[in-house]
Amino acid sequence: MNIHLHSYNFNYILYLRDNKIIRRFHNMTRQECINNLTDIFLQLKESKDYSKAKERLIGEIKVDRLSNYLLHKYEKLDEEEVEVLHLLLDTVDLIYNNSSEEEIMTDEVYDKLFNLYLNNNGEYSVGASTLESDTATHNYPDLRGTIKKVHFICNDDKENNENRKSLEDYENSWKRTLDSISYNKIKYIMSIKWDGLSGNIECDKFGSVLHVYPRGLVSANETIDKVYKFYDYSLNGHKINGYDILGIPRKSFDKPFCIKVEFLCSEDSLKILNDEYSCGFKNRRSAVSGILNSDNTNPELINYLTIMPLRYQLFNDKDINMVYISEYPYPVVNISNRNKILSNIKKLKECAEESGFSADGVVLTIDDKSIQDKLGRDDDKGINKYEVAYKFPPEVGTSRIIDVDFTMGTMGIITPVAKIEPIILKGNTIKSINLGSIDRYRGLNICRNDEVKIKYDVIPYLYKDNTCESGWEKIEVPVTCKFCGETLLENPTLMCVNTECPSRQKGKILNYINKMNILNISEAIVDELFNERILLTIPDLYTLDRYRNKILCLDGWGPNRFKLIWESINSKRDVYDYELLGSLGIQSVGRTMFKRIITKVSLKKILNCLEVGKKNKLYDKIIEVDGIQNKTANKVVNGLFNMKETLYRLMVFLNVKVYEQMDIKGYICFTNIRDKDLEETMNSQGYEISNSVSKKTSMLVIPDEFKGGSSKLDKAKNLNIPIYEISEVRKMFNK
CATH class of the missing domain: 3.40.50.10190 (BRCT domain)
Known part of the structure; x- marks a missing residue:
């Protein structure tokens, strides 16, 4: 007997089977959810395929529905739910901090989930997880870490069941630590909380930069040195120097020092990166992350980042010194003056908006060294207990629905994207918004010309309330694939399950671009050209010049952008035979494997077998290669036969060189x-x-x-x- 008990409206289900209750998250048991999240996390660490991980979170895990359930559960989370939440936060962190992918959830939802985890006794490492195994250690550990966040000034500002902290909450905790005299004399230094990627820059006593460490795992005091990214970085026309970053005279210190900074990208730089370098970054934050973390970044792009100094520390000195930049205000206000605090928040927000850089709040630091010492620091979590960051509430505007595109991902998963009348929020012009899942799309009940609310934090979020005017024509969910005509499957994700569907080619195109190291073509560009039916297969890369006029008519394209991409493609026309075969996207068979194969079975022999359809003959040749077993040989043979038309077409455009094995030196x-x-x-x-x-x-x-x-x-x-x-x-x- 199965009894379905639907709780609230988030499809959290209890199944009674053989008198045993099995709790489920929508379409899977909680243990299955844990296993799937673990698999996504581990595969992401191994493959660095952020796009695939994001699709699996949306498609398999149903991250929006899972988040809603966790945030609206009335009783305390149990152990399995806490583990699910931890895995979810870990995976979202990896994608958010190591890629330029559009964020999976808003900052508001993430902060609520993070606070929920802490409130359920979760232990969490503060800092950005890294995918790289070659880690280094901070020499200035006191500068590492993050700041505790508050989302309200007073507790009266909170809604019911709100788990996020207010400034008042932290002030009450300080009261319990400090005597009344110390507490009442507290003054805040208020400064802008920039929204980029934080990091530390270590310098010798002459200011020469030794190491550039983006934010890493605080609990392990680990990070990755990115100093090589800055070899060609120019600060005011000169090679980067620590004294220049701080804005102080050269040789001001007699010992090495470290600067805590925020790496930022201005709105003007973002426009250049997307228009002239075809980067396809969604926002300023993703531009910083993409440039700093990608292995294939054009080295010129680093010069479009700005280094904003925040704090500095001398070697073997415990004092942390604040950096004051003349262009920005640093008001000082008494802890009890609520009106002044609020007016300064408004002033700093306006100042940040005028700067062209992204900011998401205001930092309030206690301006008294003796009180700082009393409150101390949590070294394990990398948090100073004498400062907090007030997060700006999301900006909200009103727009109308023009249409909804049902875009196809690399795994055949369909995502609804709302096209809206352009609206400017936080300095960004928003024309389209990812709606996440088909489930959520149906819940919105969208019609053309619907009035909708747009909440903008890091990413835009669309919703409707009872003040929104209704439109006139419902936009139905498609039932067939627009690329192959097959009936779509919904279980629960809407997707095309036809493995031969042209839409699956998008993943192979992206894989080929990455393996061939073709610069300046982002996933966003592939998406756009694919949906315009210009770039449907790998060989279509080499015919883009035929569609130049059509491409130049697309939004955001210009002659320079097209020229840059076309030059990048043409620069990779000379290729070894094993490089070509290893870039076709045959599952689990890459260049290293084909290098071994090609020394025993030439490309000419492979093409002969493909031409006459002799699968068994090709298999017999492949299986003779040392180290290749039956399963791998079948993958190679089937993969080559499936991709033979692509291979034939590529041979027309490429100069394929024969690889001759040398003795490994x-x-x-x-x-x-x-x-x-x-x-x-x-x-x-x-x-x-x-x-x-x-x-x-x-x-x-x-x-x-x-x-x-x-x-x-x-x-x-x-x-x-x-x-x-x-x-x-x-x-x-x-x-």
């Missing part, structure tokens, strides 16, 4: 720096590039003047492996 590993051109030269001269250090490693390549630490560097030293700066290595290989 050695294994080379890089740490804290990569150079794809140098790596290709090494490969051509018989060296293999490895991702880890072992006894077989011939050398470890480090940045010039590298004085930081990393796990690879430590292991290389222990194994007595030669360590070279990259400039030396370039000379060795004539680069």
Whole structure:
């Protein structure tokens, strides 16, 4: 007997089966939800495929419905629910902090979930999780970490069942720690809370930059050195220098120092990045994350970021010093003066909006060193207990529905995207809004010309209330795929399950672009050209010039943008046979595998087998390659036959070179720096590039003047492996 008990309207279901209650999240048991979230998280760490992870969160996990259930559960979360929430936050963090993907949920929802987790005794590492295994350690751990957030000034401002903190909550906790005299003399220094990517810049006593550490895992005191990204960075026309960042005279200190900064992108820079470099960044925050975290970023793009100094600390000195920038106000106000606090928040918000940079709140820091010392710091969580950040409430505007596009993702999942009359919020012009899932779309009951509310925090969020005027024509959910005509399946995600559907080609196109290292073509550009039916297969990349006039008519396109993309495509027409085969998108079979295969089975032999349809003959040749088992051989053969038309067409556009195996001269590993051109030269001269250090490693390549630490560097030293700066290595290989 199955009894379905629907709780609230979030499809949280109890099943009674054989007298045993099994709790379920919508279409899966809670253990299945934990297993699926764990699988998404681990695959993301291994593959760095943010787009796929995002689609799985929306499609499989139904993240909006799951979030709603967790936030509206009346009783305390049980252990399984807390584990689900932790995994969800971990995965969202990885995507948010390591990619330029559009955010999965608003900051408001994320903050509510985070506070819910803490309120249910969750232990959480403050900081951005990193996907890289080669970690370094902070030399200035007091500068690492984050700030506690408040979303209200007074408790009276809260709605019922609100779990987020107010400034009043924190002030009450200070009262319990401080005597009345100390408490009453508290004054706040108020400053703008910039919304970019935080990090630390370590310098020697002359101001030369040694390390650039984006925010990392605080509990482990780990981070990744990104100093190599800033080799060509120009600050006021000069090479980056710590004293210039701080705005103080050169040689002001007699010891090394570290600056806590926020990496920002202005609205003007975002426009240039998207218009001239075809980056396709959704907002200023995603531009910063994409440029700092992507391995394939054009090095020129780093100069479109701005470094905003916040604090600095001298080496072996416990004092944290605030940085005052002349362009911005830093008002001081007594803790009891609520009206002045509110007026200063308004003033700082206006100042931030005029700056062109993104800001999401105001930091309130107690301006008394003795009180700071009494309140202290939580070193495990990287939080100073003497300061809080007030988050600006989301900006809300009104618009109308023009239409809804049902866009197809790389796995065939369909996502509704509302097209609205343009509206400007927080300086951003919003024309389209991702509605998340078909479930949520149906709940909105959208019609053309509907009046809708747009809430803008980090991403726009569309909703309707009882003040919104109704439209005139309901927009129905499609029942067939617009690309192949097959009936769509909804279980519970709406998707095309036809594996031969042209829409599945989008994932293969993105994979090919990434494997071939074709710069300046983002997923957003592929989406746009795919939906315009200009770029439907991999070979279509090489015919974009035929559609130049049509592309130039699209919103946001211009001659320079098209020229940049076309030049990037043409720069990768010379390719080795194994590189071509390993870029086709055959599941679990990449370039390394095809390099082994091609030394035994030439491309000419592969093409002959494909041409005459001799699957068994090709299988017999592949299975003879050392290390290839039955399962892999079948994947290779079936994959090649499925992609043979694509391969034939690509051969027309590319200059395919025959790879001749050399004796492997050695294994080379890089740490804290990569150079794809140098790596290709090494490969051509018989060296293999490895991702880890072992006894077989011939050398470890480090940045010039590298004085930081990393796990690879430590292991290389222990194994007595030669360590070279990259400039030396370039000379060795004539680069």
